[in-house]
Amino acid sequence: MNAVQLPVLSPPLKGFLRWAYTLSITSAHEETIPWYYSNFIQLSCKKTFLEDGRQFYIDFFRGKPNELNFNNPFLLTCSVNYTILEHLALDTWPQFFADQIRSGYYCVVFLDEAKLPPAAAYQQEPFPHHLFLYGFDWDKRVFDASMFDHTGVYRNLQIPFTEFQDAVHSMRNLLKEGFTADHHTYFYKYEPHSPYPFDRIVALDQLHDYLNGETHLNRINYNPDEEQAFGIDVYDYLQMYYDAVESNDPRLGERNDVRHLHVLWEHKKMMSERIGYLVDEGMIPYDEQLVNGYQDITTRAMKLRDQYIRHEIRKDNEIFTKVRLRLEQFRKEEPVLLQRLISFLED
Secondary structure, three states, X not given: OOEXXXXXXXXXXXXXXXXXXXXXXXXXXXXXXXXXXXXXXXXXXXXXXXXXXXXXXXXXXXXXXXXXXXXXXXXXXXXXXHHHHOOOOHHHHHHHHHHHHHOOOEEEEEEEHHXXXXXXXXXXXXXXXXXXXEEEEOOXXXXXXXXXXXXXXXXXXXXXXXXXXXXXXXXXHHHHOOOOOOOOEEEEEEOOOOOOOOOHHHHHHHHHHHHHOOOOOOOOOOOOOOOXXXXXXXXXXXXXXXXXXXXXXXXXXOOOHHHHHHHHHHHXXXXXXHHHHHXXXXXXXXXXXXXXXXXXXXXXXXXXXXXXXXXXXXXXXXXXHHHHHHHHHHHHHHHHHHHHHHHHHHO
């Protein structure tokens, strides 16, 4: 087989590659849908971004380790570091990864994106990152890959073997120089799981955690990170972040203003879709207040993200008033809707 493409779908969550990569695999299989809607309820964010000057983030939270590290029940996962791959000659890397794909393994390769022309970091400072490979064409000497391109859009594209090798070679040098730690290369094979019906207990636990601003996930192995806020408390730190942006606070580290609002929108969209799924499956009754309430929050969250994108193109400082208003509204309205959802799930 000179060309192989493993099945992928456009992932439902694209805010961070850990979700985009793994969900692009599992979303291609209908049996994973109940698991998907049982999860992705909790949010977390960084609390101490002004004190330590490190980048603020907001993201879905499914405990530790993160989704690249053996955290998806439908993916058989292997990981290797550059120490193990060190004796693999650079000109044999395309063959090695093509062989893994031919064997049914999706590959998530740790490399330097600054050497990949589609990347935002191309020909700039080194940018250690993971690249998702799901196919190859040996005759054209290209990999089928997914990544965030120079516009910040997640898409499928082709990476020539030569560019792939340049990015790997650069990553080898960066590791030797101590520029970054080795974040490993991963191999995923889709394996049908034993039946996974929608799990009310899992969903309810996450809903209660969200409302209480806490987490109980994986506490048998990990204490909650004191630098993280959870659930409803995320709104306070999100507002703190945009206050710092508005005032040009010098303590603010690397910024990614739109991504935070994009993740917030993805969360509301996911909650609204989950409610629709539960109604369609007959697990909760149709409730106009709940359904319309979350659809309305989702619409306003998407509009806010889009307004911020326009603000970054043509400055409009009124955006910060809009951000403050929307975050206050969501913080007030969401608990009422979630309590309603909890009551239906507990009924």
